[in-house]
Amino acid sequence: MTSVLYDAPGPRAKRRNIVLTVVFTVLLALLLWWVWQTMDDKGQLKWSLWKPFTTSEAWTTYLLPGLADTLKAAALAMVIALPLGAVLGIARMSDHRWVRVPVGAVVEFFRAIPVLLLMLFANELYVRSTGIPSDERPLYAVVTGLVLYNASVLAEIVRAGIQSLPKGQSEAAMAIGLRKSQTMASILLPQAVAAMLPAIVSQLVVIVKDTALGGVMLGFTELLNSRSTLAANYANVIPSFIVVAVIFIVLNFILTSFASWLEGRLRRSKRSTGAVLGADKVDDVNAAEVGGTYGTGAGGSI
Numbered sequence: 001m002t003s004v005l006y007d008a009p010g011p012r013a014k015r016r017n018i019v020l021t022v023v024f025t026v027l028l029a030l031l032l033w034w035v036w037q038t039m040d041d042k043g044q045l046k047w048s049l050w051k052p053f054t055t056s057e058a059w060t061t062y063l064l065p066g067l068a069d070t071l072k073a074a075a076l077a078m079v080i081a082l083p084l085g086a087v088l089g090i091a092r093m094s095d096h097r098w099v100r101v102p103v104g105a106v107v108e109f110f111r112a113i114p115v116l117l118l119m120l121f122a123n124e125l126y127v128r129s130t131g132i133p134s135d136e137r138p139l140y141a142v143v144t145g146l147v148l149y150n151a152s153v154l155a156e157i158v159r160a161g162i163q164s165l166p167k168g169q170s171e172a173a174m175a176i177g178l179r180k181s182q183t184m185a186s187i188l189l190p191q192a193v194a195a196m197l198p199a200i201v202s203q204l205v206v207i208v209k210d211t212a213l214g215g216v217m218l219g220f221t222e223l224l225n226s227r228s229t230l231a232a233n234y235a236n237v238i239p240s241f242i243v244v245a246v247i248f249i250v251l252n253f254i255l256t257s258f259a260s261w262l263e264g265r266l267r268r269s270k271r272s273t274g275a276v277l278g279a280d281k282v283d284d285v286n287a288a289e290v291g292g293t294y295g296t297g298a299g300g301s302i
Helices: 011-041 047-054 056-091 098-114 113-131 137-161 167-175 180-217 223-232 235-272 277-301
Strands: none
Touching: 047 056, 047 223, 047 235, 056 098, 056 137, 056 180, 056 223, 056 235, 098 137, 113 137, 113 180, 137 180, 167 180, 180 223, 180 235, 223 235
């Protein structure tokens, strides 16, 4: 099967692909075996190091509270960054220069600064200028840094998604007399959502992972920070890292799976039924429409 973007592999290419697949599988198996052997030689596979994860104390005291703080910070950052990013992205396409230029400067400024630096600046600002309690300040700083950085990134995603649509969409809306705000709200944004969704979800995954930066530098008691306390008490550094990594993988997998389901649902909702009407059905439909028109006209005359 051949298309514009893809040529079906021939016999030689198929043999080459099979050989490469076998070689890669063997190398991956050797790597996993080496990792297993190294951990076994270092004593990292002892049951005593993994046993704490089978008890409720390790989860209820360390991991679950840390996971709750991670989800809390990530959820707050998502809820604020998504609408803020949409507003900034739309404002960057404004016809008014006095709106477009300042918003563009703000977006480029916060995109250029590392998110960890934004967290540190926010923490110092809250220390010197607000009365936020010290135990709540790390959460505020982490959320502020995540919002400022990710809103600017999401603004570019929104702008690129809208600009990727055919210009005919906007031109058709203008032809029927819609204002630009109406065109954006009812025509462009709904169509761009499906195109932007994969990029938006990847940025939401980044938000979940970047909460760990607050635990490293600000003492925010998120999942990775709680892991260090757990490892200090049970002396199981490597196993605790592995367990936390698995938790992050599961979280992000759930997020991406939900996004894939939502994207498919949006695409199916816009898809036509594909039903083909025969000539007799078309005649029936036309007759019904003509009759309805006449009936309406008659009723109107009465």
